[in-house]
Amino acid sequence: MGSKLSAQKLWAALSYVFVDNETDYQYIASIAKNYPVDDVEFALFERVAPVCIYNGMTPAPPICWYFDEEELVADIESLIARRAKYGVVAKSICVIGGWFIRLVYRKVWAEIKAEIVKAQSNN
Numbered sequence: 325m326g327s328k329l330s331a332q333k334l335w336a337a338l339s340y341v342f343v344d345n346e347t348d349y350q351y352i353a354s355i356a357k358n359y360p361v362d363d364v365e366f367a368l369f370e371r372v373a374p375v376c377i378y379n380g381m382t383p384a385p386p387i388c389w390y391f392d393e394e395e396l397v398a399d400i401e402s403l404i405a406r407r408a409k410y411g412v413v414a415k416s417i418c419v420i421g422g423w424f425i426r427l428v429y430r431k432v433w434a435e436i437k438a439e440i441v442k443a444q445s446n447n
Contacts, residue, residue: 331367332397334359338368339391341432342376353439361440368433373425374418375399 337355341347356364376391407418426433 338372349439353443357443
């Protein structure tokens with residue numbers, strides 16, 4: 325996905341999906357267009373969603389406007405480190421959780437992907 329700094333920028337943009345506000349797909353695409361679509365999909369479902377999904381699924385989310393970028397990055401890096409130590413059972417649970425996240429957010433991903441394709445074609 326490139327440098328760590330650029331990954332953090334993408335993570336921050338994708339986190340807007342999970343705030344209690346209307347999702348600005350064009351803004352997300354303006355950042356995500358600089359990455360391969362597969363990398364954006366991976367970042368959304370394997371990095372950002374596992375950390376932010378609880379805010380997006382809460383009836384009265386505590387985070388309404390944006391995630392603190394430093395805290396978001398720290399949480400994602402912690403998730404990556406924890407998952408690297410997981411055994412077979414924990415990894416299997418992560419896969420099942422990933423399927424659930426993809427199912428719930430499939431329409432959101434379709435919107436993001438469409439905006440990325442549109443933004444890339446405008447370059």
